[in-house]
Amino acid sequence: MSKECPDCHGRGYEIISTEVCPLCKGKGKSKSIDFMKISEKDIDSFLKNGAECEKCKGTGKIEVSKPCESCRGLGNIFSCKVCGTRIYGAEELEDEICSSCSRSQYVYALDDSCDLKDVEAGKLYHGIVSSAASFGVFVDLNSHVRGLMHSSNVEVPPDVGDAVIVLVKSIKAGGKLDLIPKTIAKYETIELEKELPVKNSAEIEPSMKGRLIRIEGEVIQVKQTSGPTIFTISDEGGFVPCAAFESAGKRAYPHIDVEMVVSITGEVTLRDEQVQIEVMSMKLLTGAKEVEVRARVERVIEEKAAPADIPFLVESEIMEKLKPQMLHVAKEIKKAIFHSKPIILRHHADADGITSAIAIERAILPLITEIGGADAEYYFYKRAPSKAPFYELADVTRDISFALEDASRHGQKMPLVILVDNGSTEEDVPSMRQARVYDIDLLVIDHHHPDEIVDQFLIGHVNPAHVGGDFGVTAGMLCAEVARMINPDVSNTIRHLPAVSAVGDRSEAPEAGRYIGLASDRYTLADLKEMALALDYEQFWLKFSSGKGLIDDILDLGDHKTHKRLVSLLCEQANTMIKDQLDTCLSNVKSHKLANGAIMNVIDVENYAQKFTFPPPGKTSGEVHDVLCKRNPDKPVVTIGYGPDFAVIRSKGVLMNIPRIVRELREELVGAGVNGGGHLVVGSIKFVEGMRTEVLSRLAEKIASVEVEF
The missing domain is CATH 2.40.50.140 (Nucleic acid-binding proteins)
Structure with a gap:
């Protein structure tokens, strides 16, 4: 940019003084003239006025001057159009850019948020050639701003799609940009975006x-x-x-x-x-x-994500000791929701596992919808039952497949998997290792006897055994209290679920009586037992389906009349099938008195029970055990229901440790493929069919060696 020098008024020099012309001695007339150089037109003027002094032009005086210091003899003052610095020297005047800026010029890259108001004439911009015409080339400075490089300014037309640097020569009426292409060896790109205050989504x-x-x-x-x-x-x-x-x-x-x-x-x-x-x-x-x-x-x-540190629904010394872990798990679940991380809720497919999952579900779904919108439940939540009381490889395979499909289809993060009423034992480890390959976070709320090895794969683990408790504090109790920490508003809705869990898992802990008493204003003990039976019965037919809606009706979380009719019908059907199964099984039970005084009852559920129907082998063994306990009210009783490659154990008054027995059998019977687990006195064992006799014999020996309560 330039303007006339104010000191020399554009002349480029300053007058110091005036002197008498040394050539004409101040007369202003020339002493001699060469007539050969005068035209006929000027002869008359010469004869009349004489010849004008060439040096002083007839004034008789000459001016003594020096170059203007302000403009250095240029007559104009120049400043760099990039940085505004005064420019000196003709060699620096190209494009009116100082030597410093010419070595590293600023080229602006217009963000798509910018419009024509953000463009200034005289500045350099990055652009992309968008189209060509006979009169020039159109260049996009961003998706909203376009200008024209006229053909008169373009020596070699660039191709469509080429990146170019252009100088905005002028902004004409109607917002038309007149552009000039520039080739610059060195420049610095400045990202230019519209100045706007940053808002957050809540604003x-x-x-x-x-x-x-x-x-x-x-x-x-x-x-x-x-x-x-x-x-x-x-x-x-x-x-x-x-x-x-x-x-x-x-x-x-x-x-x-x-x-x-x-x-x-x-x-x-x-x-x-x-x-x-x-x-x-x-x-x-x-x-x-x-x-x-x-x-x-x-x-x-x-x-x-800070959880609600509120009192428990009932008094519990065990849960008070567990409260820090419960608060931690509640916070991790809330953080996952606020990070919009999908949640997969895995639960054992029995009354305890179902009530555990439903309590958590009722707490988190309102938050998921609040954060993710009306359809967020579809994208960010899935509840799935597990047939076994541990996280099976079939389960984790489905979960990983589900997660990868959603990541591909919807661009989602890998999920948080919450394991309730399972996840604490060594049997869970193979599945957990697979989950960690895909950076899937795992949380566990369980009451099965825990193995320390699982903790390395978890970001949170709640289990009463960690603070001296046992399986009497059910997963349903723990999950209901964690759900209230996540979302206290669901307290009244889910307060009967721990009671259903307690009767379903036959808990004899003090907490069981307190939760049953808490729900007594709405449900009798018989009502709670019917809900637990209906859950077990319906989940058997649902298999791997969550039964959403149907499970809600069984737990009286929808229409109360529908709940009453449905539970009554399901219990009628379940009890009929249980009676039929018992009529078949009881006559085939073999009983033995062990060395420790316990009565061991054995039933081959593969050959002496109805298969592929309700009740399944585990529940069949439990129902048989209940009948035999009533027949022997004052004696320790163990019932084993076995098949070709499994055994289900139920006991009363026998102080055994099933997880420890499983580990011992695995070490002692090489080649038997023993694994399994569960609670201390209730559990299951798997083995290879060819070693069934050896496994069951050794199992009976170990049961006979433990202490009894009677």
């Missing part, structure tokens, strides 16, 4: 429709539709869906993926009356900015 209201805003957060889901790509962004306020359109069905911003931190500029719109942002610009944040955003979001999530 975005429907009333802001049409406003341009900026958000910063973590991408928690990428979903490709037949139209735009939907990016779900999680920040300290919650979440907000952001729609980016490239073309119908084409993935927008393919370099942006789940768990990346981004900055998004866009317009607030409404879709199905829910706030959505139409993306104008999306940038990946890295380095210090990424760390700052993550820290800001995590700080708020830590505060929001």
